[in-house]
Amino acid sequence: MSQIAHVGAPPEVPLRALDQLWFQVSGTVCNLRCRHCFISCSPVNHSFWFLTRDEVATALEDSIRLGVKEYYFTGGEPFMNRDMIDILEDTLAIGPATVLTNATLLPERTVSALAELAAGSPYTLELRVSVDGVNAQMNDSIRGEGTFDRALGAIGRLAAAGFLPIITAMQSWKDHETDPILDDFRALLRTVGYERARLKILPPLRIGAEAERSRGYNATERVTSEMMLEYPADLLLCSSARLVTNAGVWVCPILLDYPSGRLGDTLDEAVAAPARLSEQACHTCWVNGAICSNMPGFGAEWS
Amino acid sequence: MTSSMPHYNRIAVFGGIYSNHLALAAAIEDARSRGVDGIMCLGDLGAFGPNPDKVFPLLRANDVSVVKGNYDDSVAKALDDCQCGYTDPRDNHFARLSYQYTLSRTALENRTWMGDLPEALRFRLGDLEALACHGSPRRMNEFLWESSTPTHFLDKLATDVEADVVLGTHTGLHWWRQWGDAKSFVNVGVLGRPANDGRTNVWYALIEAEGRRLAVDFIPVHYDHEALANEMRDEELPEQFVETILTGWWTTCLEILPGKERAVGRF
Numbered sequence: 001m002s003q004i005a006h007v008g009a010p011p012e013v014p015l016r017a018l019d020q021l022w023f024q025v026s027g028t029v030c031n032l033r034c035r036h037c038f039i040s041c042s043p044v045n046h047s048f049w050f051l052t053r054d055e056v057a058t059a060l061e062d063s064i065r066l067g068v069k070e071y072y073f074t075g076g077e078p079f080m081n082r083d084m085i086d087i088l089e090d091t092l093a094i095g096p097a098t099v100l101t102n103a104t105l106l107p108e109r110t111v112s113a114l115a116e117l118a119a120g121s122p123y124t125l126e127l128r129v130s131v132d133g134v135n136a137q138m139n140d141s142i143r144g145e146g147t148f149d150r151a152l153g154a155i156g157r158l159a160a161a162g163f164l165p166i167i168t169a170m171q172s173w174k175d176h177e178t179d180p181i182l183d184d185f186r187a188l189l190r191t192v193g194y195e196r197a198r199l200k201i202l203p204p205l206r207i208g209a210e211a212e213r214s215r216g217y218n219a220t221e222r223v224t225s226e227m228m229l230e231y232p233a234d235l236l237l238c239s240s241a242r243l244v245t246n247a248g249v250w251v252c253p254i255l256l257d258y259p260s261g262r263l264g265d266t267l268d269e270a271v272a273a274p275a276r277l278s279e280q281a282c283h284t285c286w287v288n289g290a291i292c293s294n295m296p297g298f299g300a301e302w303s
Numbered sequence: 304m305t306s307s308m309p310h311y312n313r314i315a316v317f318g319g320i321y322s323n324h325l326a327l328a329a330a331i332e333d334a335r336s337r338g339v340d341g342i343m344c345l346g347d348l349g350a351f352g353p354n355p356d357k358v359f360p361l362l363r364a365n366d367v368s369v370v371k372g373n374y375d376d377s378v379a380k381a382l383d384d385c386q387c388g389y390t391d392p393r394d395n396h397f398a399r400l401s402y403q404y405t406l407s408r409t410a411l412e413n414r415t416w417m418g419d420l421p422e423a424l425r426f427r428l429g430d431l432e433a434l435a436c437h438g439s440p441r442r443m444n445e446f447l448w449e450s451s452t453p454t455h456f457l458d459k460l461a462t463d464v465e466a467d468v469v470l471g472t473h474t475g476l477h478w479w480r481q482w483g484d485a486k487s488f489v490n491v492g493v494l495g496r497p498a499n500d501g502r503t504n505v506w507y508a509l510i511e512a513e514g515r516r517l518a519v520d521f522i523p524v525h526y527d528h529e530a531l532a533n534e535m536r537d538e539e540l541p542e543q544f545v546e547t548i549l550t551g552w553w554t555t556c557l558e559i560l561p562g563k564e565r566a567v568g569r570f
């Protein structure tokens with residue numbers, strides 16, 4: 001393909017059902033500044049701000065009417081939000097919750113509080129912990145000095161408290177290296193007492209800081225209308241999810257930095273509006289399917 | 304409601320047979336002894352176990368109403384895989400082995416029969432409207448686990464299909480929940496393999512309705528699981544599957560479990 005195949009309007013995907021409700025619960029604020037962060041979070045990135053417990057509660061109330069199936073919390077680092085435990089308590093009263101965390105802010109006190117919440121709810125509390133390498137050198141070169149040890153320490157505490165955290169790593173290696181690296185991950189996690197490791201590999205999203213770390217998208221990496229003709233749109237997160245932020249409701253957690261990703265002021269507006277696959281990051285979803293689900297691999301199917 | 308709709312007061316409902324003809328025979332006998340007025344099977348007749356053709360005569364001879372499962376759909380259409388959606392390479396390996404085995408060992412007439420099965424059954428249970436499906440009313444291969452299925456979500460599913468009671472299977476773990484004005488969802492569990500609880504028995508649901516009052520009992524089915532294990536070995540099925548039959552613990556396809564359900568298992 002020599003031409004940029006992006007003539008006319010980008011393809012649209014209507015919301016099939018609001019199965020997943022995501023919360024940008026700590027905005028773009030993070031204690032780390034990872035070199036691959038696709039929304040360039042950092043201690044000083046205040047583009048999006050923390051959600052309050054009340055803001056989340058309002059959305060949770062709407063979600064009951066809309067029949068939401070699962071709740072996801074992301075940032076930034078969710079545990080920088082002072083209300084995180086209370087927010088999870090409110091959520092676990094009505095449904096299952098998943099928190100995407102870098103696990104550098106999980107002291108014993110917080111882990112115990114989480115374990116108590118999990119035990120007190122009929123619903124599952126999933127912790128998705130990012131570790132981007134099987135040794136400190138590999139991980140810290142991306143996530144920052146000392147983060148490997150801190151995350152592993154927290155994973156050990158979570159495992160001891162009965163959690164089976166989902167360890168996620170962005171694939172920064174060649175495809176044929178995946179199997180041995182997964183084995184290395186399992187061996188590594190055993191050293192901190194985590195025996196039944198759940199692992200998930202993520203493809204790089206070539207936007208934000210990651211575009212500078214490796215490469216951005218090239219001109220042909222776009223989703224066109226023709227590409228959607230035979231494509232099961234159900235595979236895309238935007239066919240079944242929306243993201244609540246402090247500044248409106250977005251189509252998905254990936255397009256946070258794009259004005260085109262904003263679908264409305266309220267959840268009802270955003271539910272009525274279709275997703276527009278106008279950004280190049282959409283190409284990564286198109287290739288890999290539901291990369292944001294809790295399932296391992298690049299997720300050909302999720303539920 | 305149309306008068307042609309079947310009506311029951313006390314039914315036995317099984318899920319996922321997975322070719323476990325010994326458990327199926329035991330469950331049917333148990334259900335008969337409890338005086339049920341209907342027996343239903345919610346699909347996934349093949350997979351996992353040995354000699355898939357053995358379950359069909361049992362279902363037909365006992366007048367079991369059957370709903371199509373994702374496995375039945377795949378085998379009927381000879382699709383490339385079982386539509387379980389496993390992504391872990393190890394799970395996929397075993398899933399593929401047993402799918403290829405089941406597909407190649409199911410007679411064409413049984414495959415055709417499965418292809419004609421309905422995706423849902425509607426009936427009256429006491430004074431309640433019921434719908435039986437495989438995964439969920441909206442998707443044959445949707446997993447409804449107890450710890451990841453909110454009540455308001457179940458209410459939406461039931462409301463969308465105008466049913467008071469929704470019955471499903473597909474996950475392999477039985478549970479049920481009641482809410483609002485006599486609404487309920489029952490995951491009837493499966494006969495094909497134990498419920499990842501360290502027990503070798505399997506389970507079915509005995510469901511009784513009086514007016515708009517529903518009672519659900521999960522009935523343990525003990526069967527000759529050692530005979531099944533031997534038959535699986537004779538058929539050279541994966542030893543990991545045999546181990547599940549003999550120990551009651553799941554050894555494969557664990558990635559689909561939510562953390563809460565996974566944590567109480569052994570693997």
Ligand code: SF4
Nearest residue numbers: 030034037041076102
């Ligand atoms: S990747 Fe995660 S931990 Fe790293 S800077 Fe971004 S939000 Fe923070």
Ligand code: SF4
Nearest residue numbers: 237238252254282285
């Ligand atoms: S980034 Fe992915 S989930 Fe978001 S709108 Fe594009 S295709 Fe949909």
Ligand SMILES: [Fe+2]
Nearest residue numbers: 347372373473
């Ligand atoms: Fe199934």
